[in-house]
Amino acid sequence: MIRYRSLGAAGVMGASAHLVSIGDAAVVLDAGRDPRGGGAPEVGPAQRAGARAVVLSHAHLDHSGGLPILLRGLPGVRVTATPATRALVDLALADHLRRCRSQAGASGLPFSDAERRAIPWAERAFGRAAPLWPGGPDCTLLPAGHLTGAAGVLIEMAGRRVFYSGDVHLASRAWQAGARWPAGPVDVLVVESTQGGNAALDGLEQATLEAALLTALADALRRGGRVLLPVFAFGKAQEMLVLLHRGRIQGTLPQVPIYLSGLARAVTRACVAGADPGEGDADLLAAALRSCRPLTAAVAAQPPVEPAVFLAGSGMLGDGSLSNGLAERLGTRAGDAVFFVGYLDPETPGFELRASARDTEGPDARFTVRSFPFTAHAARQDVVAAVRALAPREVVLVHGDGAAREHLAERLVRETGAVRVHRPVPGETLALAER
Numbered sequence: 001m002i003r004y005r006s007l008g009a010a011g012v013m014g015a016s017a018h019l020v021s022i023g024d025a026a027v028v029l030d031a032g033r034d035p036r037g038g039g040a041p042e043v044g045p046a047q048r049a050g051a052r053a054v055v056l057s058h059a060h061l062d063h064s065g066g067l068p069i070l071l072r073g074l075p076g077v078r079v080t081a082t083p084a085t086r087a088l089v090d091l092a093l094a095d096h097l098r099r100c101r102s103q104a105g106a107s108g109l110p111f112s113d114a115e116r117r118a119i120p121w122a123e124r125a126f127g128r129a130a131p132l133w134p135g136g137p138d139c140t141l142l143p144a145g146h147l148t149g150a151a152g153v154l155i156e157m158a159g160r161r162v163f164y165s166g167d168v169h170l171a172s173r174a175w176q177a178g179a180r181w182p183a184g185p186v187d188v189l190v191v192e193s194t195q196g197g198n199a200a201l202d203g204l205e206q207a208t209l210e211a212a213l214l215t216a217l218a219d220a221l222r223r224g225g226r227v228l229l230p231v232f233a234f235g236k237a238q239e240m241l242v243l244l245h246r247g248r249i250q251g252t253l254p255q256v257p258i259y260l261s262g263l264a265r266a267v268t269r270a271c272v273a274g275a276d277p278g279e280g281d282a283d284l285l286a287a288a289l290r291s292c293r294p295l296t297a298a299v300a301a302q303p304p305v306e307p308a309v310f311l312a313g314s315g316m317l318g319d320g321s322l323s324n325g326l327a328e329r330l331g332t333r334a335g336d337a338v339f340f341v342g343y344l345d346p347e348t349p350g351f352e353l354r355a356s357a358r359d360t361e362g363p364d365a366r367f368t369v370r371s372f373p374f375t376a377h378a379a380r381q382d383v384v385a386a387v388r389a390l391a392p393r394e395v396v397l398v399h400g401d402g403a404a405r406e407h408l409a410e411r412l413v414r415e416t417g418a419v420r421v422h423r424p425v426p427g428e429t430l431a432l433a434e435r
């Protein structure tokens with residue numbers, strides 16, 4: 001029998017952690033922590049099930065941020081991930097500790113730096129099936145197209161197959177190739193549903209979106225503007241960097257300086273060093289990194305007056321961030337603009353700026369504010385097509401809000417045949433694929 005239980009928040013984006021058992025072989029998939037709300041994966045069910053391995057799909061904190069806390073309750077258990085994910089998790093956890101320390105002091109740290117350094121990694125390249133422990137289930141990691149190193153996880157034991165999508169982007173974008181899923185069928189698919197409720201992505205071509213951004217950027221720059229793109233350091237920064245680099249090479253973008261902030265530079269270097277050839281064109285990413293300038297606190301405090309593009313964290317204009325400071329200082333020249341290229345949480349300064357800009361468009365606006373719906377999560381029609389190809393007997397929807405999971409569940413039942421679709425709630429254990 002196959003069992004599934006969420007150890008985090010299955011119904012929201014906050015924290016991904018899942019317990020999957022095939023017979024008595026139990027594995028924890030991801031160990032996320034809500035970067036805002038805190039908390040940690042539930043370790044009790046994993047202990048009671050005798051979990052002997054943790055597999056990490058990728059480095060974002062909502063999948064990795066609770067790892068040191070989870071491991072306190074699972075002594076001797078190793079963490080399987082790609083080499084790039086290991087390197088990025090190291091950067092993400094160190095940065096998380098740095099931010100916790102600056103906000104709440106040493107007493108507010110969720111785990112220690114020694115715990116971060118002591119994570120017992122078991123690196124695994126893409127595409128190689130091997131047991132997670134002697135006599136344990138085989139595990140194969142496959143590129144997920146979401147972030148460098150990000151993997152879908154195939155677990156196989158005694159003829160039973162479970163595939164966990166992690167966070168996934170199925171189509172190619174910028175320099176990164178789309179996800180590769182295993183050949184079907186599988187017994188159980190655990191799949192993310194982040195964009196399950198987003199009709200705006202239906203039929204939206206990546207190339208159309210990229211061209212719209214480059215056209216808007218070129219227009220602002222030719223009017224003498226400086227354009228801020230608030231970006232997350234992990235993923236979005238690399239995507240935008242390559243788009244801008246390509247735009248300059250192809251002549252769709254003027255030859256203006258591109259500035260990239262510090263953490264994003266470190267992450268980009270780790271992506272170049274750790275990317276698997278199957279993940280995309282890391283040489284293009286390396287060339288893009290060489291072509292940009294460091295965005296330091298000094299530059300952000302006194303931005304150049306000539307046209308330029310700033311790729312600056314945080315992606316939501318968090319208080320005290322470089323992007324927040326730049327947004328304060330831009331608006332003194334014609335053409336100055338802020339272009340959002342990702343998700344904005346309500347109650348963040350970025351969300352507020354975008355909302356207030358809608359009320360002040362026109363000649364009185366300090367600068368242009370626009371949004372472009374770039375996402376690292378699969379559009380729902382892509383999920384439906386991929387599920388149809390994989391032919392799972394049962395589907396477990398995770399990592400999406402209630403409306404997203406509801407819409408996707410309906411479509412999967414309607415468009416993929418007699419698939420059984422589950423939307424687990426916290427604390428619920430699903431018994432799956434009974435024969």
Ligand SMILES: [Zn+2]
Binds near residue numbers: 167
């Ligand atoms: Zn992610």
